[in-house]
Amino acid sequence: MEGEEIEQYTSSKSRYNNNRHGSDGYARPPxxxxxxxxxxxxxxxxxxxxxxxxxxxxxxxxxxxxxxxxxxxxxxxxxxxxxxxxxxxxxxxxxxxxxxxxxxxxxxxxxxxxxxxxxxxxxxxxxxxxxxxxxxxxxxxxxxxxxxxxxKDDDSQKEGxxxxxxxxxxxxxxxxxxxxxxxxxxxxxxxxxxxxxxxxxxxxxxxxxxxxxxxxxxxxxxxxxxxxxxxxxxxxKRSGKDNAxxxxxxSFTIMLRELISDLATKSSDTEMRVFAVSKVASPVLQLLLEMEQSFNDKEGEKIIAALLDRILWDVATGKDTDASVVAQRTSWFETMIRDQGGSRLLQVILKVAPASVHNKLYEKHLKGKLAKYSQHPLANFVVQTLVSTARSQEQFTDMCQELQSSFGPLLKNNKHGVIRSVVEASAKLNTQQTQVIKWLREAFGIESDEDQKLFVLCLMRMTRIENVRDLSDKEKSDTRAFHLQGSLIMQDIMKMNEGHNKHIVTSFLSQKPDTTLPWCFSPQASRAFEAMLASEYVGGKVKKKIIKNLQGHYVQIAKDKFGSHILDRIWAVAEINVKEQIVAELLKRERELAEHPMGKCVLWTVRIELYKRRHDEWVEREKGLEKKKELFKDILGDGFAAGGKPNKKRKH
Known part of the structure; x- marks a missing residue:
């Protein structure tokens, strides 16, 4: 919606605010x-x-x-x-x-x-x-x-x-x-x-x-x-147990439904569309739509459909027979996707909308425009959500065909979120993985085998190969230049099968150990490091080589708030002989570790006291855990961490 139509909606919003906030005295700021x-x-x-x-x-x-x-x-x-x-x-x-x-x-x-x-x-x-x-x-x-x-009675109150x-x-x-x-x-x-x-x-x-x-x-x-x-x-302040x-x-559920129903049915179309692009009202609509999953009956679905119709011009139940209605809906969608509040509301709609509405929004309003929208400072977030919520492999493939030539411009213009959403969806839907890795390599300018060795550094820095080729060893090990989106993309690639993640893994192993060691102490890089160790698609021999490169640094890693998590992950995948080497290294500086908050936790994880006093029992225990993890691998996956407990998620 452009020109006169935008002005029309702006003036409608102004008239609405004047009418509702003026005469009744309630909604005007006092x-x-x-x-x-x-x-x-x-x-x-x-x-x-x-x-x-x-x-x-x-x-x-x-x-x-x-x-x-x-x-x-x-x-x-x-x-x-x-x-x-x-x-x-x-x-x-x-x-x-x-x-x-x-x-x-x-x-x-x-x-x-x-x-x-x-x-x-x-x-x-x-x-x-x-x-x-x-x-x-x-x-x-x-x-x-x-x-x-x-x-129940209370001494401070009168009985009446x-x-x-x-x-x-x-x-x-x-x-x-x-x-x-x-x-x-x-x-x-x-x-x-x-x-x-x-x-x-x-x-x-x-x-x-x-x-x-x-x-x-x-x-x-x-x-x-x-x-x-x-x-x-x-x-x-509440304790953790009070966060349930x-x-x-x-009666609360009934009241919530009444409020949503009243808002959806009693507000005029103009009012609802003003709400959709309002920085104040749009978050309320987003919240209401996120609660849609609570209404899994037919009546609830009708209420949500009515709400979506008011917001998006009969997108849920309307028919596309009237050309003027289709034109108005398209213009309104163009306005919403470029508006701060409207674009966020569209993201929520794509997440919670039924498949029929999701597909209609894609087919009628987004298909053929993804490359253009992905470059817009606000609309690109809608594209990210659309890709992440693709309802089928076929639909995702269609989206990829539009976006494949955009990886380079997206990288240049720092629209990394769109690239990440494509990689994430590819790993989740198990499709287009060969093509996605190819598009990444092309975006970074990687062509020769020598460039391939620097693939992981390009990814973690989210920059082209020419900006990495001439870096010194010291500059390559500087994790401060690493990018959060690069780390997230690498974590998603580790969820792809070995034929696709090998490009990143071999590049990582091509780096000198002194270059990759600082990864253990970086908030972004440590998560990518963990993802390699945790991935079921990274072979055991590769993991052994990664772990071997850390030998001699386990005490330093154990004392770091990020490195200690990596050591936990190593302990979960290492064989008994590797665990022996790790414990022997930690034992030499046990007192130093025992006085350190992170080191103390690591000593407990490796059962240092049992290792010292009853070594044979320690060996049998660790071998038993290995057998148990192998037995339940199909059930528990890579979440089965040291001590037989799932790894707790931690924030970046």
């Missing part, structure tokens, strides 16, 4: 100060003292902490709405919520109930609501496990109040009822979008991790920096 009046000076002073106590807690028992929180809630009763919408007090309320138990969270939630729309769309109140919803997951899980938990206090489940459902009529306006509102995302995750039974990899989905960068500056992140998805009642 002023920074509280919308419920000024805070009494005495209450403000008390609350500042509360913050000092929260920042420097001196509670000796859990009962003391609980009594303190109860006292604070009692003192500020009636001022909750003023506090949560005040810039200086809202962050203190969040800190207080993070040390509150389930009953106290319910008390607070009950006091601000009925004001969800105003608070969601308030600059400070939205953060408090978001924190309350995030913390409510554990309370809801307890209520599901023990339905009578909300009736206990019977009236709603459960956390009911508070959340009531909150949903509050926002349902204004959901379309709220998802496009700057401050309301984030708490709505948390609410949707809670309804779907998904744990919200505001500090993990998905923190950008639930907290803006500005919000994260503000919370960190005001010492809010450290309070109420929360249990939710059936």
């Amino acid at each position: 002023p920074a100060h509280s919308i419920y009046g000024e805070i009494d000076a005495e209450v403000l002073g008390y609350f500042k003292n509360v913050e000092e106590t929260l920042d420097n807690p001196a509670f000796e028992t859990a009962e003391e902490l609980r009594s303190f929180v109860d006292a604070v809630y009692e003192e500020v009763e009636g001022n909750e709405l003023v506090l949560v919408t005040d810039p200086s007090c809202a962050i203190i309320v969040e800190k207080l919520l993070r040390i509150s138990d389930g009953f106290q969270l319910r008390v607070f939630g009950d006091r601000i109930s009925g004001r969800s729309v105003e608070l969601f769309s308030h600059q400070w109140g939205s953060h408090v609501c978001q924190t309350l919803l995030t913390l409510s997951a554990d309370a809801i899980t307890k209520e599901v496990n023990d339905p009578d938990t909300d009736m 109040e206990q019977q009236e206090l709603r459960s956390m489940q009911q508070l959340v459902l009531d909150m949903c009822q509050d926002i349902k009529p204004e959901l379309g306006a709220l998802i496009s509102q700057q401050y309301a979008s984030h708490p709505i995302r948390v609410l949707l995750c809670l309804l779907a039974g998904k744990r919200v991790d505001e500090e993990g990899a998905d923190r950008g989905r639930f907290r803006s960068k500005k919000s994260g920096k503000y919370r960190q500056a005001h010492n809010s992140n450290g309070l109420g 998805p929360p249990k939710v009642p059936q």
